[in-house]
Amino acid sequence: MKIPRYAAPVSLSLLAASLLVGFSQTGAQSASSYCASGKPVKFAQVSWESGQFTTEVMRLILEKGYGCKTDVTTGATNITETAVASGDLHVFAEEWEGANEITNKGLKDGKMVLVGKTLQGGTVEGWFVPQYVVSGDAARGIKASAPDLKAVADLSKYKNLFLDDENPNMGRLLGCVSGWVCDKTNTAKLRAYKLDSMYAQYRPGSQAALDASVTSAVKQGKPILFYYWGPTALLGKYDFYQLKEPAVNAKCYELLKADDPAACPSATPSVTLRVNLNSDFAKSAPELKMFFGKLSMSLPMLSKYVGRITDEKIAPDAAAAEFMKANPGVWAKWVPSAVGKKITASLK
CATH class of the missing domain: 3.40.190.100 (Glycine betaine-binding periplasmic protein; domain 2)
Known part of the structure; x- marks a missing residue:
């Protein structure tokens, strides 16, 4: 089941400007030209609340700041991870590094790339x-x-x-x-x-x-x-x-x-939370890859909005909108100033 959500159409002038930028960058297709082409950025629906919140923050920024269309596909984690590897989906917003064998294989085969650290300091x-x-x-x-x-x-x-x-x-x-x-x-x-x-x-x-x-x-x-x-x-x-x-x-x-009788003292290792991208998508949308790589939140901040979703039963996209309105000093660091201005205007 897909849950589509689309941004306003991109103007012809913006499209032309995007194409000029793309051609000027030694033929590399910029993120804005990727989105101006009309192709949606396809997200996997993460099954846990912190991943759902992060997904919706990303979608809001892409739609309001970069003029992208986005959609989300639901499914079991192994199915959606496989879809990211194949290119049927583009983004898995909260990857617990090293925890999923499908992702580990996709990285080894060059079909996936991990970027950023979405949680400062890890789990x-x-x-x-x-x-x-x-x-x-x-x-x-x-x-x-x-x-x-x-x-x-x-x-x-x-x-x-x-x-x-x-x-x-x-x-x-x-x-x-x-x-x-x-x-x-x-x-x-x-x-x-x-x-x-x-x-x-x-x-x-x-x-x-x-x-x-x-x-x-x-x-x-x-x-x-x-x-x-x-x-x-x-x-x-x-x-x-x-x-x-x-x-x-x-x-x-x-x-x-393993609860081995010979076990010795150790803290539990922290896990790094990262953004999992399809490799071909990452190459075709370098500006978006750069944004995904910069997105990062503190544990108290992320936990606060997860609590809004789980305890107060607000929708993840509503929690994302709250976060964006309340924390411009945080997310402004993730995007170019021109993109930030568009997002700010959309939140008024």
């Missing part, structure tokens, strides 16, 4: 507590219950703060849904950090149950130790502190993922 994953546990919250009358809790190594001093309701002799780590990769990783980390005799991982039945438990604790101002990751709505909604872990050790982390 986060680990163990968190509410910020008020560490530093208190004067506005809510909450005193810091663990002022010296900075790293996983400090958890041995705070078992009684995070007691497990079902096993009062143990502390509780609110962990992963059974069957998730992080389920094994958390169990192995407790052992590698020598915390397995003091803490047990509690496995919620679903992500919704995990979110509900964390939200309930925060609203009541209670201490809670939990596993989480970002970009996500929850990390954008509340103020959390991520406990420091030993530096990433690739060999140790592979053992942790």
Whole structure:
């Protein structure tokens, strides 16, 4: 199923100017001439909210700034990734680098190219507590219950703060849904950090149950130790502190993922989020490739708008429009000034 959305027609004068620019650049076709030709930029519909939001930001900028037509094709991730490799689609807006074998093969075969880093610093994953546990919250009358809790190594001093309701002799780590990769990783980390005799991982039945438990604790101002990751709505909604872990050790982390008894301490590696482009499209639209390569947001900013989509149920394109109106100083860095002026005029 395709969801088309088109911009206003490009004027003949703009088309002529675009063609002149294209010919002047040693025969290379500029992005504006690509769009002026009437060919749409075809996006894959990413199935998760952060990717949907990023997709809609890209579409708005292409349509309002570059005069492009765009459309989106829905489908399972492996199907749409395959379509990007074949050229049936052009853009997959949020590629978790190294995570998809179809993309890895497409890159090796020269059919795809990754550009940019859409999330500054990459993804986060680990163990968190509410910020008020560490530093208190004067506005809510909450005193810091663990002022010296900075790293996983400090958890041995705070078992009684995070007691497990079902096993009062143990502390509780609110962990992963059974069957998730992080389920094994958390169990192995407790052992590698020598915390397995003091803490047990509690496995919620679903992500919704995990979110509900964390939200309930925060609203009541209670201490809670939990596993989480970002970009996500929850990390954008509340103020959390991520406990420091030993530096990433690739060999140790592979053992942790397998819950190997020989696993050694390691933080979870951050994943770089990138834009996946069909190679032929990238060559035919160099100015668009340049834009895709510059798009980048902070984790708090991305999480904020993901929260608008998941918690407040606004559409991704509406969240994208909100972002563009509220943050001109961010997106203006991604595009030439002439393109930025067109976008600004369209947002009034």
